Amino acid sequence: MSFDWSSPLPFRCQSKHQETPQAVTLELAPLFAADRFDYKPGQFISLGIMHKDQWVYRAYSLSSLAHEPILRITVQAVDKGLVSNYLVHQLAVGETLQLMAPAGPFNCIDQAAKINDGTRQAVLVSAGCGITPVFAMAQYWLSQPEPCDVHFIHLAKSKTDTIYFDALQTMAKQQPNFHLHLLLKDAMTPSQAQQRFDGHWLQSLVPDFMQRSIYLCGPEQLMQQTAQSLEALNFEMAHFHHESFTPGPHASIGTTTSTAISTAAVTATAHDEAAPVQITAPAFGATMQANVGDNLADKLEEMQLPILAVCRSGVCGACKCKVTPGSVDSSSQETLSAQEIEDGYVLACSSTLKADTEVQLG
Structure with missing residues (x-):
């Protein structure tokens, strides 16, 4: 480029x-x-x-x-x-x-699939529009000279609600290394439809899943249930990679995070909820009074500071800023390095105020 x-x-x-x-x-x-x-x-x-x-x-x-x-x-x-x-x-x-530039730690290059007997082996699990990133991974692996052996598990309400339905069917017919498992609620028995997806489903659909890397993108609950089930089965969790989406008031489906964070901001206790705090940005000569529990990104935007709160989910890192130590609570540190965290940087979209703070952008 x-x-x-x-x-x-x-x-x-x-x-x-x-x-x-x-x-x-x-x-x-x-x-x-x-x-x-x-x-x-x-x-x-x-x-x-x-x-x-x-x-x-x-x-x-x-x-x-x-x-x-x-x-x-x-x-x-x-x-x-x-x-x-x-x-x-x-x-x-x-x-x-x-x-803005492509980004994100959830990918099949940095998180390469496990190799067994000289062949990469993976299980891709998705629900709803969480199918998008794992669909890209499947396409990439199947296009390589030595393709990965892929089991693709997708959960949806029906055929009509399944994104990429025709493309998945074509891949399953044309690619011997692509094994498709569509779990459509309207096609299941009532008892099956009530079951949560967990290690038992994996054992049924992919008997050798313990020998593979697992990549999952879907709602937070699906990720947590699957992770708990895999841990109970003594799966090697270093080979479990995940990205969850849970739309919040600022987010839309497609907004993703690779850590288990809540979409709700960390809020103050009822006792301190209305306590006033002050935000200052010396480089811009700006000051604003806010309340404990207010979202930092929202307040910086109200101050008309040049902050870019893109994903609103603590994923992209565009709203990184430096604050007074201990002045905010953060629900995500995604994209921040250990050194940046030590230096006092936070993601404004995932941070709520708890004390007076001085902010440096960039």
Whole structure:
């Protein structure tokens, strides 16, 4: 790549395909010279739309591969999701969007699949639109000269609600190393439909799963249940990789995190809830009074400081800032290095105020 990802770049919506009644796949072409993009299967991009004279960003996993000249994402509309509903129901082909650089630790390059008898072996598990990053991983592995042996397990309500249904069926027919397991609620017996997905399902569908790496993307509850079940079975947890999504008031499905964090901000106790605190940003000559429990990113935006709160889920790292030690509670430290944490950096979108703080951006 010869272009600079340090700031958002313009892309045009080249095509829009309806995947399910509430999900679309978008192909995004750059409005600058680029013949390919460098990123890892499983990573996400942060996408911005113009809303009320400002760019509003959300994070979406990529389903395209790095050698392609376009970027592809799948977006599912969620209740009150500002960006997701616009992209699904209003975005027109030809419109311009802004994208930030691909990022994210959940990928099959940094988290390589386990090798047994000279063959990479993996189990991919997803639910709903969590299918996007693992679908990208499957495509990548199957395109390699020595493809990985992949068991692909996806949970959905029905065939109609299954993203990439036709593509998955085609891959299962054409790729001998791709083993598809669709767990559709409307096709199960009543007792099966009530069962939670856990190690017992894995044992039934993939008898040798203990010899494989497992990659999971789906709701927080699914991730926690699966992790607990695997631990009980003495699975080697270093080979369990996960990314969860749980839409909150600022997020849309497709927003992801690779740690088990709550979408609710860490709140203050009832006794301190209304206590006033002061935020200062000396570099900008700005001061604001806030309350204990207020979200830091929200307040910095109210102060009109140049902070970019993209994913609103503690994933992308765009809102990194330095604060007074002990002045905030944080529910995520994703993307922060150990040194940055020691130096006092936090992710503003995942931090709530508990004392006076001085903020340094960047």
